[in-house]
Amino acid sequence: MRFSKRLTLLASSALVAGGIGFFSFKTDDRFFEIARNLDIYATLFKELNLYYVDEVNPNRMVKTSIDAMLKALDPYTNFFAEDEIEDYMTMTTGRYNGIGALIGQRQGKSIVLMVYEGTPAEKSGLQIGDEVLKVDGVDLKTRKDRDGGPLDPGKLLKGQNNTAVKLTVSRYGQKAPLELSVIRDVVKMTNVPYYGMVSDEVGYIDLKDFTATASREVRTAYQELKGKGMKKLILDVRENPGGLLNMAIDISNIFIPKDSEVVTTKGKVTEWNKTYTAMNPPLDLDIPIVVLTNSHSASAAEIVSGVIQDYDRGVLIGQRTYGKGLVQTTRELSFNTKLKITTAKYYIPSGRCIQAIDYSHRNADGSVGKIPDSLKTAFKTKAGRVVYDGGGVLPDIVVEAQTPSPVALSLTNKGLIFDYAVKYRHEHASIKPAREFRLTDAEYTEFAKWLGDKEYDYTTQVEKDLGTLEASAKKEKYFDQIQDQLKSLKTKMSHSKDADLNTFKPELKTLLEQEIAGHYYLQKGIKEASFATDPEMKAALDLFKDMNRYGTILKGK
Known part of the structure; x- marks a missing residue:
């Protein structure tokens, strides 16, 4: 942190x-x-x-x-x-001098993956899906960096405020490259990329980072939503990697009384150990809160989640958080270099440390997995509910993480979902608002046809397991006895792309709708298009419809 x-x-x-x-x-x-x-x-x-x-x-x-x-x-x-x-x-301030576009490498091409709202990139007309060919005349395909590797276009796009950078881009459907002149400015990567009302009473704040303005952004979002009639709040810290400790303290302070303990740090240097408390009057001590978490909610996000849980201030829904209870301090080194060094562990109000017992071994999704009961210690919230340490914050209502299908993973990793959204954006001048946008069955059929000549093969987990079984059978001399059964199973379980496109149609349609909405409405579009199918969001809204259950959970009954 x-x-x-x-x-x-x-x-x-x-x-x-x-x-x-x-x-x-x-x-x-x-x-x-x-x-x-x-x-x-x-x-x-x-x-x-x-x-x-x-x-x-x-x-x-x-x-x-x-x-x-x-x-x-x-x-x-x-x-x-x-x-x-x-x-x-x-990383620490969320600010830089540039144009406000995310550019990534796809098959040797520099592709605009996101344009941020209100930035010079958006104002210039740069679009998601554009391929950046040159920056100020520098050819990104032929010019190398000083180590012989590909040039990082992001570094070329940064520069002094009010200076122009000339982009040569290739756009889908355009025969000739386009020339765009973008005036650099201070770009602020917002900590709250989206907030809004998701029903007549329920407000939603998506908190994605903890840079220096995080607390102010959350307070502003909260006050605007209250002005729109918000009576219940969903605070989303999923995919939030954490950030500044003082921002975690200030955001927790919005919902807990002044002088309440927020976090204690303890390390080798005892002079640095300190207990941090809420310094300001709270904004609201009564509004019902649901905090959404997942396995990528880390560090400062875990402090806020843990504080809300330890004071029985709200209900946590989702998956166990990442489990990073370590504090980092930045040390200045010679020649303008820096060392970010772990100096302490932090402990939330119940006394538990959420640091994963073993931070070097994790599941493929980054989660800490199941912690043996023998390695966990019980603590109690303010109302006496039992909570445990040993690896992240466990939500009060666990929603199993969705596992993407192999075909969805393949289409996403190959960039085909993205590429089709670029095509769709070119062929449709506008779409309905993101919350209402849905692909028709005919449009999904067109997508499936478009995939006909695209390469996106994959191996299902069942096929992998059959391969492992066959290898083990050969090693242990059982193959001759079961080879006919194995062959029959392989035939039955061999995947068909066409069949998978039909079987997983709901999942793939959702991915397409969110991607397409993002190309029209940027980050806000992606978020609003996800509301209808988001399982954690659905669980939160269902809980808010049953306030007796909400109260029972907070009382530990």
Whole structure:
């Protein structure tokens, strides 16, 4: 978790007082071991530079070695080289000087994946799906960076405010490339990309980050929704990786009394240990709240979720959160480089630490999986409900995460859902509002036909399991006895693309509708198009229709 400037200064003074970071408990032997190994490293690097057969890039070599060293500690202690400081500042502030477009690599092409609302990119007419060919005349396909790799168009697009950048783009349906002139400006990546009323009484706030303006954005969204008649609130922290600690404290403070404990940090340097409390009067102590979480809700998002749960202030719905209960402090290094270092663990009001017991081994989706009961400790919320530590925050109502079908994964990963949305956008000048937009059956049939000559093969889990069974049977000499049955099973379970397009039609239609809505209405369109089929959203709205059940959950009955 990233500290605010005030907290970083606190950390700095404590470190200086400790004696250049080694502290009193270090011995002369430890000083010697550090000096000895640094000398070995310097000598080794000198020999590599002098005698290695190819030219050695010092910056890249040192960065690689530092990253490898830090990887042995935890995933959150990171080194930022001088040329990465701008990215670091964007990460902490949410601001950068540029045009406001997300550009990614697809099959060797630089494709506009998202245009952010109100930015220079949107004002210039840049569209999702455009291929960026040149930036200020620099050909992105032929020019390489200094290490010989492909150019990062994002770096070329950043620059001083009020300066123009000339883009040459290829657009679907246009024979000749287009020339666009975009005036750079300060781009603010919002922490709350969407908020609105999802019913007459229920307001919704989508909180996606915790940069320096997160609290202000949530407060503004809350007050506007109250003005529209909001009587119940859904706060969505799914896919939120966390951010600044003080933002987590301030956002929690919106819903809990002043002076309430929010989080306590404890680490090796006892002078840095501190309990943080709500500093301001709350906005609302009574409004019913549902917080939506998933396995990618991490760090500051887990503090807010945990505080709401520990004070029985609202009901959590979704999946267990990520399990990152570690605090990071930023340290200034020489030559304008930085070290983000894990310095403490944090504990939420019930006393539990949500840090996963083993942060190095996770499920494929990033979740911590099932924690053995023997490794968990019970704690109690303010109302006496039992909650546990050991790996994230477990919601009060668990909604199983949806597993995408193999055909959906393949179409998404191959970019075919995206490509069809680009085609659809070109062929339809407008669509209904995102909440109302639906593809007709005839349009879905057209999509299936369009896929006819596209490559998107895949292997289902059943086919993988049959392959494993066959390999095991051969290894253990049972294959001859069961090969006929295996052959029959393979024939029956072999997937058909056409059949899968029909079987998984509801899922694929939903993906298409959300993608297409995004091409017309950007981030807000994607969000509003998801409301009708979002299982966590449905569970929240169902709960708000049964306030007796809501109250029973908070009482632990």
